[in-house]
Amino acid sequence: xxxxxxxxxxxxxxxxxxxxxxxxxxxxxxxxxxxxxxxxxxxxxxxxxxxxxxxxxxxxxxxxxxxxxxxxxxxxxxxxxxxxxxxxxxxxxxxxxxxxxxxxxxxxxxxxxxxxxxxxxx
Amino acid sequence: xxxxxxxxxxxxxxxxxxxxxxxxxxxxxxxxxxxxxxxxxxxxxxxxxxxxxxxxxxxxxxxxxxxxxxxxxxxxxxxxxxxxxxxxxxxxxxxxxxxxxxxxxxxxxxxxxxxxxxxxxxxxxxxxxxxxxxxxxxxxxxxxxxxxxxxxxxxxxxxxxxxxxxxxxxxxxxxxxxxxxxxxxxxxxxxxxxxxxxxxxxxxxxxxxxxxxxxxxxxxxxxxxxxxxxxxxxxxxxxxxxxxxxxxxxxxxxxxxxxxxxxxxxxxxxxxxxxxxxxxxxxxxxxxxxxxxxxxxxxxxxxxxxxxxxxxxxxxxxxxxxxxxxxxxxxxxxxxxxxxxxxxxxxxxxxxxxxxxxxxxxxxxxxxxxxxxxxxxxxxxxxxxxxxxxxxxxxxxxxxxxxxxxxxxxxxxxxxxxxxxxxxxxxxxxxxxxxxxxxxxxxxxxxxxxxxxxxxxxxxxxxxxxxxxxxxxxxxxxxxxxxxxxxxxxxxxxxxxxxxxxxxxxxxxxxxxxxxxxxxxxxxxxxxxxxxxxxxxxxxxxxxxxxxxxxxxxxxxxxxxxxxxxxxxxxxxxxxxxxxxxxxxxxxxxxxxxxxxxxxxxxxxxxxxxxxxxxxxxxxxxxxxxxxxxxxxxxx
Numbered sequence: 206x207x208x209x210x211x212x213x214x215x216x217x218x219x220x221x222x223x224x225x226x227x228x229x230x231x232x233x234x235x236x237x238x239x240x241x242x243x244x245x246x247x248x249x250x251x252x253x254x255x256x257x258x259x260x261x262x263x264x265x266x267x268x269x270x271x272x273x274x275x276x277x278x279x280x281x282x283x284x285x286x287x288x289x290x291x292x293x294x295x296x297x298x299x300x301x302x303x304x305x306x307x308x309x310x311x312x313x314x315x316x317x318x319x320x321x322x323x324x325x326x327x
Numbered sequence: 328x329x330x331x332x333x334x335x336x337x338x339x340x341x342x343x344x345x346x347x348x349x350x351x352x353x354x355x356x357x358x359x360x361x362x363x364x365x366x367x368x369x370x371x372x373x374x375x376x377x378x379x380x381x382x383x384x385x386x387x388x389x390x391x392x393x394x395x396x397x398x399x400x401x402x403x404x405x406x407x408x409x410x411x412x413x414x415x416x417x418x419x420x421x422x423x424x425x426x427x428x429x430x431x432x433x434x435x436x437x438x439x440x441x442x443x444x445x446x447x448x449x450x451x452x453x454x455x456x457x458x459x460x461x462x463x464x465x466x467x468x469x470x471x472x473x474x475x476x477x478x479x480x481x482x483x484x485x486x487x488x489x490x491x492x493x494x495x496x497x498x499x500x501x502x503x504x505x506x507x508x509x510x511x512x513x514x515x516x517x518x519x520x521x522x523x524x525x526x527x528x529x530x531x532x533x534x535x536x537x538x539x540x541x542x543x544x545x546x547x548x549x550x551x552x553x554x555x556x557x558x559x560x561x562x563x564x565x566x567x568x569x570x571x572x573x574x575x576x577x578x579x580x581x582x583x584x585x586x587x588x589x590x591x592x593x594x595x596x597x598x599x600x601x602x603x604x605x606x607x608x609x610x611x612x613x614x615x616x617x618x619x620x621x622x623x624x625x626x627x628x629x630x631x632x633x634x635x636x637x638x639x640x641x642x643x644x645x646x647x648x649x650x651x652x653x654x655x656x657x658x659x660x661x662x663x664x665x666x667x668x669x670x671x672x673x674x675x676x677x678x679x680x681x682x683x684x685x686x687x688x689x690x691x692x693x694x695x696x697x698x699x700x701x702x703x704x705x706x707x708x709x710x711x712x713x714x715x716x717x718x719x720x721x722x723x724x725x726x727x728x729x730x731x732x733x734x735x736x737x738x739x740x741x742x743x744x745x746x747x748x749x750x751x752x753x754x755x756x757x758x759x760x761x762x763x764x765x766x767x768x769x770x771x772x773x774x775x776x777x778x779x780x781x782x783x784x785x786x787x788x789x790x791x792x793x794x795x796x797x798x799x800x801x802x803x804x805x806x807x808x809x810x811x812x813x814x815x816x817x818x819x820x821x822x823x824x825x826x827x828x829x830x831x832x833x834x835x836x837x838x839x840x841x842x843x844x845x846x847x848x849x850x851x852x853x854x855x856x857x858x859x860x861x862x863x864x865x866x867x868x869x870x871x872x873x874x875x876x877x878x879x880x881x882x883x884x885x886x887x888x889x890x891x892x893x894x895x896x897x898x899x900x901x902x903x904x905x906x907x908x909x910x911x912x913x914x915x916x917x918x919x920x921x922x923x924x925x926x927x928x929x930x931x932x933x934x935x936x937x938x939x940x941x942x943x944x945x946x947x948x949x950x951x952x953x954x955x956x957x958x959x960x961x962x963x
Contacts, residue, residue, distance in 0.1 A: 235378060250407030251378055255371045256362065263366055276388065277381030278337045281374065 216247075221257065222296045223247065225285065228267065229293055232284040258283060266292050331393045337373075337380035342393035350399050351379070354408075360594055361409040369455070369504040375406060452503040453496070459588055460679075461497040469505045476513040479588035490686060495728075495757070498735050499750025507600065514592035514601040523586040523668065531602040544578055586668070587675055694725060706823070706832075706897035707771055716767045723760025727753050774898065778931040779865035780856035785876045787851050792881040793912045795849055797839070799919040800877065800884040806833055823897065824888070831873075833888035836901040838928040841914060844907035849914075851876065851883065854903040856929045857895075868895050874902050885920065903928040 227233055227241050235254055242249040261267045266289035269281040285293060330345040343351070358375060362368035382402050383394055391398075451470045453462040464482055465475035482489050516527030519537050526544060530537035542549075592601045708717055731753035806824040823832040844850055855872045859865030873890040876883065889902045904923075908914050916924060927933075 235374070236381070250411055251375060251405065252358070252407035252409070252412045255374050255378075256365055256412070259365070259367050259371045259374070274381065277339060277384040278377040280377070280381075 219300070220249070220253075221261070222293075222300055224254070224257065225261075225266070225289065225293045225296065228283050229285050229290075232282045234272070234280040234282045236280070261289070265289075329395075336383070337377050339380050339384060341380070341383050341387070343383075343399075344393060344395050347394050347396040347399040350396055350403070354399075354403050357409055361412070363456070363504070364506065378406070451500060452505060453500040454505040455502045456504040457507070457590060459590075460676075461493070462502060463493055463496045463500065464588075466500060466503075466505065467496075469508060472508050474509050474512045476589050483584055483588065490683070491757075492754075494683075495750070495754045498732065499747055499754060501747055509600070512597075512600045513589050514597055515586070515589050516601060517591055517593070518598075523582070524591060525582055525585045525589060528589060528592070528601065534602075544582060547578055583671060583675075587672065705893070707774075708767075709896070713767060713770060716763055716770075720760050720763035720767055723756050724764060727756045727760065773860050774896075775858045776860055777862050777865055778856060778858045778899075778929060779862050779869065780854055780929070780931045780935060781866065781869050782852050782854040782935060785851040785853055785878075787849050787878055787883070788880075790849050790881045790912075794881065795906070795908070795912070795914045796882045797906070797914060797916045797920060798882055798884050799917055800886045801919075802833065802887045806888075823891075825893070826890075830893055831890045832893050832895065832897075833890055834900050834902075835888055835922070836899075837874075837885070837889060837923045838901065838903040838932075839885075839916065839920060839923040840903060840905045840928065841916075842905065842907055844909040847909045847911075849909065849912070850907040852905045852907075854905065854928070854932045854935055855889075855901070856903070856932050857900045858898045865898070868898055868900070871895065872900065872902070876904070885923075899929065901929055901932070903932045 223242065223245075224238055227238050233241075235251065235258065238254060239249055239251060258267065262269060262283070265286055267283045268286050268289075269283045271279045272282050274280045331342055332345055332348060334341050334343055334348060355372065355376065358372050359369070362371045365371060379402055382405075383398075386394065386398055449470065452466045454465040454469055454475075455462050457465040457475060459465075459479065464478040468475035468478045471478075482493065511532070513532050514528050515524035516531050516537075517524050519527030519530070521527075521541065526540040527537045529540040590597075592598045704714070704717065708714055731750065734749070804826065806826055823834045825832060853874060853876060855869045855874070857865050857868045857872075859868055868891070871892050874886055876885055878884070883906070885904060889900060891900055906914055
């Protein structure tokens with residue numbers, strides 16, 4: 206069991222949710238998504254993002270339109286389809302459950318840890 | 328000092344150092360390889376290329392003159408190398424370590440986290456992933472789930488027949504990057520080659536030693552050489568065989584064709600398909616031990632460039648991975664041979680282009696002669712059914728391709744989506760046109776099935792004079808010419824004229840034969856001949872001939888034309904007038920008839936005329952009165 210593998214699995218799980226939420230706020234092209242993810246402190250490689258977008262698009266979750274760009278070839282701007290909206294809401298509810306559940310579970314850990322440290326210091 | 332080249336990358340002109348370009352090229356190849364198993368993989372690669380182009384554009388805007396290898400490395404670092412992508416393949420790789428290389432389909436299905444359909448409907452596409460010309464053959468092969476090489480061989484063998492079919496499919500079918508769906512395929516083997524790797528590929532395919540196909544290819548040449556050395560005692564054995572240069576030449580052509588139509592095994596996956604898994608791994612072991620010298624690592628990255636997703640079985644994965652680097656680079660080292668291949672391909676495509684141009688001009692030529700021949704239609708084609716057939720087939724054959732090609736060009740120009748349905752309909756209509764044309768052609772050809780003749784003896788009053796004069800009776804009225812559009816010396820020389828009120832056809836297909844009479848009298852016979860669907864129809868046609876021969880004392884008048892009802896059309900109708908001249912008398916033929924004298928009657932008539940003389944020597948009617956001026960020496 207190596208830790209990197211588990212970390213990458215954890216990241217992978219929320220990746221789609223993050224991407225969809227960025228696109229849901231405002232239609233976006235992959236460059237935007239990368240920047241926003243980086244801005245939020247989440248590392249994401251283009252090589253990971255593109256196939257993911259492609260797959261979401263093929264599944265009918267995303268649609269895109271071409272937008273001419275001044276700095277290069279035309280860009281694909283992605284937006285959520287109605288199906289994608291549904292998909293997103295499902296992910297959202299799952300995430301909320303997960304987040305609160307994980308939070309509830311891990312908070313105890315943190316507290317015991319914290320108190321433990323405090324005790325040690327004292 | 329570094330060489331800077333300009334490349335057209337995603338529609339942008341980018342100045343880039345040559346080293347950087349090589350790195351970029353290999354990186355993109357590795358991406359293509361990696362994503363080739365993904366649905367829409369080429370689209371992903373294309374998107375990434377666009378992104379790279381954009382990043383290049385940004386860099387160039389900031390005032391640097393060209394893209395260096397540091398730039399490329401930085402961009403690659405930000406986009407990630409295939410091994411860094413953590414979208415999915417990892418989990419399936421670890422989950423199914425024993426998965427063999429050929430079940431990408433199942434893999435794609437299991438990895439697809441979303442609800443995309445695992446099995447897409449089977450459709451005919453052009454395969455952009457494996458193409459010699461347009462990817463049509465490999466698309467068909469993909470549809471039929473067979474090796475593209477077989478389809479290509481069939482296409483090459485039936486080139487003349489299938490050329491237009493190919494063009495139509497090229498136009499009609501949508502292009503797509505298709506995943507190979509056969510587990511064993513013909514490839515040229517870059518690891519075992521003398522010239523193009525064709526023999527090596529054959530050997531790998533049939534699991535035999537590579538010298539066997541090589542010897543087979545060279546066998547005619549070897550035998551020929553043996554045959555040339557005449558001192559060699561066995562050479563006589565080969566005297567019976569005609570091992571000439573033709574065979575050597577054709578073996579070379581076979582080799583070249585195979586070279587062109589068989590793709591080279593470049594990636595690990597292709598090599599696996601070429602020689603089968605165990606065989607491949609064994610060959611890799613050998614390679615690794617040799618540790619291919621001269622493998623220059625151009626990119627200073629330490630992982631293989633062809634990082635192929637389909638992992639070989641767990642136990643051997645290390646050796647396969649390390650050597651894929653050495654193995655797949657091999658072809659790049661032999662730039663000379665590659666140049667040769669490119670040259671051959673250029674020659675091949677030039678030849679194909681010329682051939683296509685010739686076909687096109689023939690097509691256009693047909694179109695023109697078609698309009699030229701139109702007035703003659705009634706001569707060959709009955710009104711009613713056959714005329715309808717002609718109109719339908721010419722519409723289908725000419726209008727359909729013209730309209731659909733034009734439509735296709737317009738759609739391409741408008742960048743509208745191509746609609747394959749229209750193309751398929753057009754193709755079906757065109758093939759229907761071929762069928763109706765065939766039907767019409769057989770009907771027309773059938774009209775000339777048999778040739779028939781019938782003879783009538785013309786009653787000639789006894790001629791008292793020693794000389795009979797033969798004159799032409801000119802046609803009394805105006806007539807229109809069918810011939811007017813042709814040169815005089817055309818193969819349509821014996822086409823008829825049409826009478827002014829368009830009820831009859833006038834044929835000048837009249838032959839004049841002169842022979843010895845068996846008694847002391849002049850005899851004249853008229854032999855009519857015609858072709859027809861069957862003997863009866865030919866005879867019926869002959870019955871309707873009108874060729875009245877008149878006599879006025881010692882002058883015989885032959886009409887200028889043979890007249891037949893216009894409904895008969897052209898059946899190669901002819902009249903042969905045979906004049907028998909008794910001993911001691913002679914015949915003088917008018918100059919007006921000189922065209923008729925030397926012409927040859929049809930075969931069926933020649934059989935009827937005994938002592939038929941092919942060459943008739945026209946004597947000078949005025950000057951040299953010979954006893955029998957009309958006879959040649961061989962007419963006895």
